[in-house]
Amino acid sequence: MTIAWKTAITLGALGLSTGVASAACGIESGSVRVLSNDFPALHDVVEKAKECAGDGVTVTANQTAEHESLAVPALSANPAEYTSHFVANSSLQPLLSNDLIRPLNDYIETYGKNISERQKIKIGDDVMVIAFDANAQHLFFREDILKEAGIEPPKTYEDVLAAAKAIKDKSLMAYPLTGTYKAGWNLAEEFVNMYLGMGGEFFEPGSAKPAIDNEKGVAALEMMKSLSAYMNPDYLTFDSNSVQAELESGSAAIANFWGSRYGAVVDDEGSTPEIAGSIKVAAAPTVGGGTIPATTLWWDGYTVAKNISEADAKATFIALDHGASAEMANANPDAAVWLIDGYEPGPGAIGVLDSMNQGAKPYPMVPYMGLLHTALGAEIVDFMKGEEDAAKALADTEAAYSAAAREKGFL
Amino acid sequence: MPHRTFFWFILPSALAMLVFIALPIVSIVVQSLYVEHDRVLVEVENCGPFGCSKEVRVDAAATAELQREEPLGRFNGLATYTNRNHLAFDEIGAAWANAPDIAEFAGEILSLPFYRALSFTLAYTAVVTPFVIVLGFLIALAVNMLPSLLKGPVIFVSLLPMIITPLIGSLVLFWMIDSNGVIGATIQALANDPALSLKASAPLTWITLFVYGIWHSTPFAFVVFYAGLQTVPKDTMESAMIDGASTFERVRFVTLPHLSPLLVFVGLIQLMDNFRVFEPIVGFNAEANATSLSWIIFNDLRGAGTPLFGSAAATSTLTLIGVSILLTPVLIRTWRDFTRKG
Numbered sequence: 001m002t003i004a005w006k007t008a009i010t011l012g013a014l015g016l017s018t019g020v021a022s023a024a025c026g027i028e029s030g031s032v033r034v035l036s037n038d039f040p041a042l043h044d045v046v047e048k049a050k051e052c053a054g055d056g057v058t059v060t061a062n063q064t065a066e067h068e069s070l071a072v073p074a075l076s077a078n079p080a081e082y083t084s085h086f087v088a089n090s091s092l093q094p095l096l097s098n099d100l101i102r103p104l105n106d107y108i109e110t111y112g113k114n115i116s117e118r119q120k121i122k123i124g125d126d127v128m129v130i131a132f133d134a135n136a137q138h139l140f141f142r143e144d145i146l147k148e149a150g151i152e153p154p155k156t157y158e159d160v161l162a163a164a165k166a167i168k169d170k171s172l173m174a175y176p177l178t179g180t181y182k183a184g185w186n187l188a189e190e191f192v193n194m195y196l197g198m199g200g201e202f203f204e205p206g207s208a209k210p211a212i213d214n215e216k217g218v219a220a221l222e223m224m225k226s227l228s229a230y231m232n233p234d235y236l237t238f239d240s241n242s243v244q245a246e247l248e249s250g251s252a253a254i255a256n257f258w259g260s261r262y263g264a265v266v267d268d269e270g271s272t273p274e275i276a277g278s279i280k281v282a283a284a285p286t287v288g289g290g291t292i293p294a295t296t297l298w299w300d301g302y303t304v305a306k307n308i309s310e311a312d313a314k315a316t317f318i319a320l321d322h323g324a325s326a327e328m329a330n331a332n333p334d335a336a337v338w339l340i341d342g343y344e345p346g347p348g349a350i351g352v353l354d355s356m357n358q359g360a361k362p363y364p365m366v367p368y369m370g371l372l373h374t375a376l377g378a379e380i381v382d383f384m385k386g387e388e389d390a391a392k393a394l395a396d397t398e399a400a401y402s403a404a405a406r407e408k409g410f411l
Numbered sequence: 412m413p414h415r416t417f418f419w420f421i422l423p424s425a426l427a428m429l430v431f432i433a434l435p436i437v438s439i440v441v442q443s444l445y446v447e448h449d450r451v452l453v454e455v456e457n458c459g460p461f462g463c464s465k466e467v468r469v470d471a472a473a474t475a476e477l478q479r480e481e482p483l484g485r486f487n488g489l490a491t492y493t494n495r496n497h498l499a500f501d502e503i504g505a506a507w508a509n510a511p512d513i514a515e516f517a518g519e520i521l522s523l524p525f526y527r528a529l530s531f532t533l534a535y536t537a538v539v540t541p542f543v544i545v546l547g548f549l550i551a552l553a554v555n556m557l558p559s560l561l562k563g564p565v566i567f568v569s570l571l572p573m574i575i576t577p578l579i580g581s582l583v584l585f586w587m588i589d590s591n592g593v594i595g596a597t598i599q600a601l602a603n604d605p606a607l608s609l610k611a612s613a614p615l616t617w618i619t620l621f622v623y624g625i626w627h628s629t630p631f632a633f634v635v636f637y638a639g640l641q642t643v644p645k646d647t648m649e650s651a652m653i654d655g656a657s658t659f660e661r662v663r664f665v666t667l668p669h670l671s672p673l674l675v676f677v678g679l680i681q682l683m684d685n686f687r688v689f690e691p692i693v694g695f696n697a698e699a700n701a702t703s704l705s706w707i708i709f710n711d712l713r714g715a716g717t718p719l720f721g722s723a724a725a726t727s728t729l730t731l732i733g734v735s736i737l738l739t740p741v742l743i744r745t746w747r748d749f750t751r752k753g
Binding site: 069072089094096097118122123124131134174182184185208232233234236239249297356360361362364365367370374377378381385387396399400402404406407408409410 | 446455463471487494495518699721
């Protein structure tokens with residue numbers, strides 16, 4: 001082989017390898033800057049998207065629990081500080097209300113052939129978000145304890161109460177139930193779940209007027225009160241970390257708990273193999289004769305910022321499409337319940353998927369839901385403590401919400 | 412000092428105070444008088460992984476147009492101050508008219524967010540401040556009597572509660588008083604009641620927060636008083652001893668009068684600090700049983716996804732007024748002392 005040949009081959013190989021580097025995603029140049037919440041599923045998407053970095057393409061990410069407070073100011077700048085913000089049902093609102101993200105229809109047509117229909121979050125005709133995973137609170141239960149108490153896994157909240165009573169009566173556990181009942185956001189979320197399970201509507205149709213002060217609201221609160229009787233007396237301080245600890249330590253047998261925590265609950269940390277091995281999941285229970293699981297469905301997805309250059313927008317879309325691919329989903333099957341086509345769900349995904357298939361509702365995306373959620377979190381506490389009745393708590397909630405909604409210009 | 416010199420001397424600090432204290436206060440007061448524009452709402456079809464539904468949206472362009480015209484929002488006067496989430500005049504009027512007795516009326520008022528927070532804030536200030544001053548003084552006296560070899564280490568250990576960041580300190584204690592934690596389990600064993608929990612009932616939560624507050628702030632009072640004790644005049648003390656004064660009498664008639672400016676100083680700082688109690692409520696997850704004015708401000712800004720600036724500003728202004736009312740007696744006293752001396 002001559003020197004010329006060698007040189008040619010080497011140069012060819014070099015050319016090929018750099019060609020491969022950018023051809024992996026097909027981005028010529030651009031900067032991808034992601035702002036997102038901080039949990040494993042989102043890390044997986046961003047890590048995968050980082051494969052697109054290379055010649056003229058940079059991929060950086062700021063993954064923090066404080067993402068929501070950063071998003072609006074950071075995306076309002078021109079050019080925006082981040083080219084994409086990962087949002088959930090609840091955090092999409094501020095971006096839409098301030099017109100900070102761009103419709104993705106054209107990008108999907110050109111670069112997003114693998115994006116399935118159910119991943120597209122459409123506002124009118126515009127696709128504004130590509131959702132990639134789903135989350136919901138659903139049933140976690142201890143198979144062994146239920147067997148010992150001689151009961152089937154509960155299908156309704158009435159069954160849950162009966163199961164709790166049986167477990168307590170047989171002295172298997174002092175506090176068989178647990179739940180994320182911490183005063184504030186968590187407690188309000190439990191009410192939202194229960195109220196939707198009862199078939200309730202939060203607002204009068206087409207307006208921001210609250211409509212929770214009714215029989216369904218009272219029934220939802222009464223059910224929460226009955227459940228709390230079987231919980232550790234500290235339940236009003238319990239957030240997800242506490243509930244996970246309760247399950248892992250074997251202090252509680254049944255919880256309606258976040259699907260995204262499944263991996264952490266059953267892994268080999270923080271618990272014994274006996275306990276972790278017998279924790280099973282199922283769809284969220286129904287309640288009050290309702291037909292849909294009493295839970296709310298949540299999704300996470302990526303957006304593309306409006307105030308950025310066309311090249312950056314294109315690079316961002318392509319890189320994140322690469323990040324949220326079936327290959328990534330199947331490499332991390334337990335990190336989340338992926339909505340991506342071609343993903344093979346693991347055993348922990350049943351809870352979310354069954355809840356979804358049985359018709360559980362998504363968390364309401366109306367712009368004033370956050371205000372009602374906050375009001376609930378503060379005002380139903382007195383009822384849970386037994387200091388006022390359910391109707392008063394709901395009337396108080398409506399009053400607190402109305403004052404805030406007036407200030408925000410919704411009423 | 413001639414007025415001219417005084418003016419140049421004070422100018423930098425006056426400027427800094429104007430920029431960093433006066434202007435923000437003015438801005439908060441102005442903000443509290445405004446609320447956001449009426450949102451232009453439109454109904455659109457939303458679709459996602461869980462199906463389609465008709466939902467209401469904010470018309471971003473139309474709302475932005477309104478905001479461009481009047482960036483501050485709509486003028487609302489004092490209506491934010493009087494609404495249910497603050498002073499709640501209407502609700503109090505209704506409760507006064509409808510409540511059968513005074514206890515019912517009080518219960519009704521304490522279920523309103525602002526008054527609930529105010530009651531805890533005032534109770535916290537009223538309990539923690541005197542305890543901190545008295546305990547701090549006693550510890551300072553005790554440490555002052557120690558042999559000098561021991562003083563260093565004892566002072567260091569006594570200061571630890573203040574060195575720990577309040578949020579971390581309260582989290583550590585929160586876990587320790589858990590029914591599985593070392594303090595919580597001990598209390599359960601002592602009381603022989605496995606269901607006893609310091610987190611579950613309002614009175615116990617309040618007491619826990621008070622104890623935390625005293626634990627955290629006492630080192631500050633101690634350090635100030637200890638420094639003051641080093642300046643107590645020896646000759647006065649010796650003459651008191653020659654006159655036959657007991658230890659108690661020496662403390663009462665020599666040390667205390669000498670330290671009285673420091674007592675006022677620590678009292679002032681503690682009143683202000685305790686009135687804006689915040690971190691322990693977050694650290695102890697105590698929102699269910701205790702909220703404070705600062706916590707409401709935090710909740711308005713961070714609780715609802717999009718911040719309620721008007722609400723938060725109104726509560727801030729009310730907090731400011733509260734602090735001024737609390738400090739008035741102390742300030743009047745200081746002014747009298749000043750004019751008497753002058």
